[in-house]
Every structure is written in structure tokens, then in C-alpha cells.
Amino acid sequence: MPAYAVIGAQWGDEGKGKIIDFLAENAAVIARYSGGNNAGHTVINDAGTFKLHLVPSGICWPHAMNVIGNGVVVDPEVLLKEIGENNLDPTRLAVSDRAHLIMPYHVVLDNLEEARRGNAAIGTTGRGVGPAYVDKVAREGLRVGELLNPEALASRLTEIVSFKNEIITKIYGGDPVDLNDVIALTNKWATELSEYIRPVENLVGDALDNDEKVIVEGAQGALLDMDHGTYPFVTSSNPTVGGTLTGLGMGPRSYGGVAGVFKAYCTRVGAGPFPTEIHGEQGDKIREQAGEFGTTTGRARRIGWFDGVAGRYSARVNGFDAMIITKLDILDGWDEIKICVAYEIDGERTDQFPVDAAKLARVKPIYETIPGWTESTRAITEPEQLNDGARAYIKRLEEVVGVPTKILSTGPRREETLVLEDFLA
Numbered sequence: 526m527p528a529y530a531v532i533g534a535q536w537g538d539e540g541k542g543k544i545i546d547f548l549a550e551n552a553a554v555i556a557r558y559s560g561g562n563n564a565g566h567t568v569i570n571d572a573g574t575f576k577l578h579l580v581p582s583g584i585c586w587p588h589a590m591n592v593i594g595n596g597v598v599v600d601p602e603v604l605l606k607e608i609g610e611n612n613l614d615p616t617r618l619a620v621s622d623r624a625h626l627i628m629p630y631h632v633v634l635d636n637l638e639e640a641r642r643g644n645a646a647i648g649t650t651g652r653g654v655g656p657a658y659v660d661k662v663a664r665e666g667l668r669v670g671e672l673l674n675p676e677a678l679a680s681r682l683t684e685i686v687s688f689k690n691e692i693i694t695k696i697y698g699g700d701p702v703d704l705n706d707v708i709a710l711t712n713k714w715a716t717e718l719s720e721y722i723r724p725v726e727n728l729v730g731d732a733l734d735n736d737e738k739v740i741v742e743g744a745q746g747a748l749l750d751m752d753h754g755t756y757p758f759v760t761s762s763n764p765t766v767g768g769t770l771t772g773l774g775m776g777p778r779s780y781g782g783v784a785g786v787f788k789a790y791c792t793r794v795g796a797g798p799f800p801t802e803i804h805g806e807q808g809d810k811i812r813e814q815a816g817e818f819g820t821t822t823g824r825a826r827r828i829g830w831f832d833g834v835a836g837r838y839s840a841r842v843n844g845f846d847a848m849i850i851t852k853l854d855i856l857d858g859w860d861e862i863k864i865c866v867a868y869e870i871d872g873e874r875t876d877q878f879p880v881d882a883a884k885l886a887r888v889k890p891i892y893e894t895i896p897g898w899t900e901s902t903r904a905i906t907e908p909e910q911l912n913d914g915a916r917a918y919i920k921r922l923e924e925v926v927g928v929p930t931k932i933l934s935t936g937p938r939r940e941e942t943l944v945l946e947d948f949l950a
């Protein structure tokens with residue numbers, strides 16, 4: 526009964542979508558467990574380029590069932606758009622009846638709250654994700670399954686929208702949302718989504734019982750995790766491995782492997798401490814070369830050297846048994862490459878990752894500099910094609926993080942992938 530988790534090991538945007546599309550050839554189910562349409566996964570293969578925010582990255586394989594788990598927050602407008610664009614029918618996509626809905630007032634509140642935070646803004650994606658999770662925890666959320674009971678839903682909405690409007694208008698001075706518009710929207714969602722709404726635990730559990738492979742698809746990254754990330758500069762869910770169990774309703778013994786997807790360098794979008802950030806020209810050069818602009822918001826991503834301290838921490842809190850390293854080719858042609866191996870905090874050296882954001886903001890990275898390589902790694906697919914410099918870099922990352930590498934991504938396309946060891950074995 527093997528499940529294989531593919532988890533973002535940094536601050537998101539590690540290239541999980543490409544890797545999942547690659548692995549999904551050999552899986553029966555691809556299941557997302559957390560986040561919402563704050564995510565942006567890019568998949569490029571012979572069928573085209575797919576920019577996905579909500580549906581799992583297995584959709585290009587007709588044999589695969591794609592599951593949106595209960596831990597996800599779902600904006601049905603986004604879901605319906607992705608269903609339409611990708612011709613997905615209920616034999617290929619299911620959404621948990623227990624996933625929570627992102628409602629129009631969540632989007633309004635996300636943006637009003639960010640404006641209120643002013644200089645302390647988190648830099649959210651503005652998609653209503655945080656407020657939807659707040660309502661879930663406050664037990665005021667609406668679940669996808671409630672769409673199927675319109676009368677009861679309308680009654681709950683009457684109360685909820687009235688209270689949300691008090692907050693929107695009286696605290697923030699914003700424009701209220703219209704109850705009738707919201708009810709009409711939920712009726713439309715119910716009609717268009719009803720066939721996709723299912724209790725998905727059985728889809729995942731039955732596949733595992735039948736010895737079929739399930740890929741558990743991460744969104745965001747471990748360092749944006751609500752508990753283990755750089756709080757408060759985090760997302761409102763648990764992208765780490767623990768979130769997979771609650772977000773899908775499966776047990777820990779299902780796992781055959783847990784991989785951390787690491788970019789060969791680091792990026793971060795939005796605010797928050799980023800010890801290895803590269804400012805100025807050098808960062809700009811990587812950003813342009815690698816196209817480091819958000820898939821969801823188009824924002825320029827901050828660029829940094831590989832942070833081994835954060836990487837080791839990420840491996841610890843997720844129990845990674847494999848590293849998947851992406852965007853290796855971006856470092857081709859660099860004279861030298863830095864790896865952060867420890868931090869100096871208040872004059873003391875440490876190899877521990879301080880999760881406290883204020884402390885993390887004070888750390889000075891201690892770097893090891895290793896020689897770059899001139900040969901191209903772009904699109905290589907065989908271990909023998911890996912030049913000595915790139916090989917030495919990967920080896921050093923493995924030592925620093927303490928986890929072996931199983932897959933290298935050498936370009937954005939599905940086939941631009943080098944398998945060192947079968948992750949789904």
C-alpha cells in the first residue's frame with residue numbers, strides 16, 4: 526500500500542508540479558492535501574503548458590484519478606475554470622465533500638486584512654486562503670458538501686454574510702458583499718460541481734488497499750507551514766508531511782517514501798526572513814534567467830543561495846528519505862556557487878534553524894563556496910551526463926541536508942528529468 530509524498534522543502538515554488546506530472550505516469554491517484562489556489566503549479570509536456578492552481582498535477586495522464594482532499598480550501602470559481610480548461614470529468618477528478626469553501630467575503634477580507642497590516646503585511650496571495658482557514662478553525666466555515674443542501678446552506682449564509690458584512694463595513698469601511706449574489710453563486714456551484722463532490726478517503730484508501738500507487742501532492746513549502754515555518758510569515762495550512770494525513774484522511778503506515786523538493790537555490794515570495802537572500806544584480810540575473818515570477822500573482826520572487834540549515838530542518842520535520850532537486854541547470858556557467866552550511870546568531874555559530882522570525886531575521890549565513898561548472902546540465906537525462914562540478918554540488922547538498930538525491934530536474938519539460946534512483950520503487 527504505497528503512498529509517496531512530494532513535499533515542498535523550502536518556501537514553495539520548488540517545481541513540484543513538474544515532478545508530480547513526471548511521476549504520475551506510474552500512479553493511480555494524485556491527491557492534494559493542503560492550501561488552495563494560492564498555489565501555482567506549472568506542468569509542461571507534449572500536450573502543452575498547464576498552469577494549475579487547484580487541480581492536482583496528474584491531470585495530463587488519462588489513467589490517473591486526481592483528488593482534492595479535505596485539507597484543501599476550494600474556490601469553486603477557480604475549480605470550475607480549471608475543470609473547463611482541462612476537460613476534466615468526474616472519472617478523473619474528485620473533490621472532498623469536507624474541503625472548505627473559499628467564499629467571496631474571504632477574498633475581500635484577505636485584502637482588507639493585508640492593507641490593515643501595513644508595513645507588517647505578510648504579502649499573501651490575496652486569494653482568501655487565510656480567512657477561509659480561519660473560519661474552518663472557528664467552526665464558521667462552509668464545506669463543499671454543503672453545496673448539495675441548498676436550503677440549509679442559504680440559511681447559514683444569511684447569518685454568516687450578515688456578520689462578515691459587519692466586519693467589512695464597520696471595521697474596515699469596505700463595501701458589503703451581496704447575500705443574494707452569494708446564494709446565487711453557491712447554487713451555480715452546486716449544479717456544476719455536484720458530480721465531482723465525494724468523500725475522497727475511499728478513493729485514496731481503496732487505491733492503497735489495491736496496491737496501487739498514490740502520489741500525495743504538496744503545495745507551498747515546509748518553511749511556510751503554519752506550525753513549522755517562519756511564523757507569522759507563513760501560509761494558513763500545514764504543507765509539511767503531517768498535513769498529508771489530516772488533509773486526506775490516511776494513515777502514516779501508507780507511506781513508501783517522502784520526498785522533499787528543493788530548488789538548487791532558494792526563492793521566497795512575500796515578506797518574511799530569508800537569510801541567504803541575494804540582493805542586487807546577481808539576484809536579478811538569476812530571477813530573469815530562471816523566470817522567477819509567481820505563477821499565481823506574477824510577483825518577482827526573492828532569490829537566495831541554497832540554505833542548508835533550513836534544508837536540514839525541513840528534512841527533520843518532514844522525515845524526508847529522498848531529495849528531488851530542481852532547476853539545477855539555472856546554475857550552469859556560474860564561476861562559483863555558495864551553500865549556507867551554518868548561521869551566526871548574535872555572535873554564535875549554530876547549525877539549528879531558529880523558527881522565530883525575529884531571530885531568523887538577525888542571522889548571518891555562513892557560506893561554503895564551491896567551484897561552478899561550465900558544462901550544460903540542461904535537459905540531461907542520464908547520470909553519466911552529469912559533469913563533475915554539478916555532481917560535487919549535489920553531493921555537498923546531500924551531505925548538508927542529510928538526505929540522498931533521487932531525482933534531478935534539468936529543465937521545465939517533463940522529459941528534462943534525470944532519475945538517479947526510482948522514488949516510487
Ligand code: IMP
Binds near residue numbers: 536647650749760
Ligand atoms: P497566503 O497563503 O495567500 O495566505 O500567503 C501567505 C504567504 O505564503 C505569502 O508570503 C505568500 O507569498 C506565500 N505563499 C502562498 N502560497 C504560495 C506558493 O504556492 N508559493 C510560494 N509562496 C506562497
